[in-house]
Amino acid sequence: MPTISSIQYQPDFSGPAPVMVISWLTNVPTTSSVEYTPINVTDAVTYEESQSALVIQHKVSLSNLKDNTEYRFKVSGTDQFGNKTESDTQMLKTNLDTRPPKIENVNVETSNVGFLEDSARLTVSWDTDEPTTSQVEYGRGLNGDSFEKITPEDSGLIKKHIVIISDLEPSVAYHLRVISKDGAGNETKSESQSVISGQVQSSALTIILKILQFTFGWMKIF
Secondary structure (H helix, E strand, C coil), X not given: CCCEEEEEEEEECCCCCCEEEEXXXXXXXXXXXXXXXXXXXXXXXCEEEEEEEEEEEEEEEECCCCCCCEEEEEEEEECCCCCEEECCCEEEECCCCXXXXXXXXXXXXXXXXXXXXXXXXXXXXXXXXXXXXXEEEEEECCCCCCXXXXXXXXXXXXXXXXXXXXXXXCCCEEEEEEEEEECXXXXXXXXXXXXXXXXXXXXXXXXXXXXXXXHHCCCXXX
């Protein structure tokens, strides 16, 4: 009959989310399975990770974990004859998330707005390696450490971000950086980037005013 021994667990810090690697031994080749459930969590769900290969040295990674949370788990396996073995309940606790998110692929595009008023806008997009909030701070000038304005924070936790900054003066240099914060409050700010807002075509209102000025000669265009 299969038996289980040497159960161990070790955190994996290679990614942004908490991962725990469970390992154990069996005296004969069996499949590998781990059932795990968070403790003291309302409406807790039991998860299972399984591998069908018959082995003696077992290793299973648990990825549906929350940081700074206790879990109970059992390992089990079935040999080639259908004999199943299961361990006693084990306990583990994930670490507190202190790793800030990584910001990648920051892209800034300029566009024109010209209908009732002449203005420019910037579309800022970027990726993060874990779900985070979205925000952009910006200021006039090609570079600088001060950012006079900041967009409202989008608190939705996502990996692909896009923020549109409107009502900018056309053909003016701006510097900006993006801000992302993960669910544990770890914040990352990107390097500052420079951009020149687009040259805006005359809006319909400006065209009308120019026609009136040409016709009557008394109107002033600001």
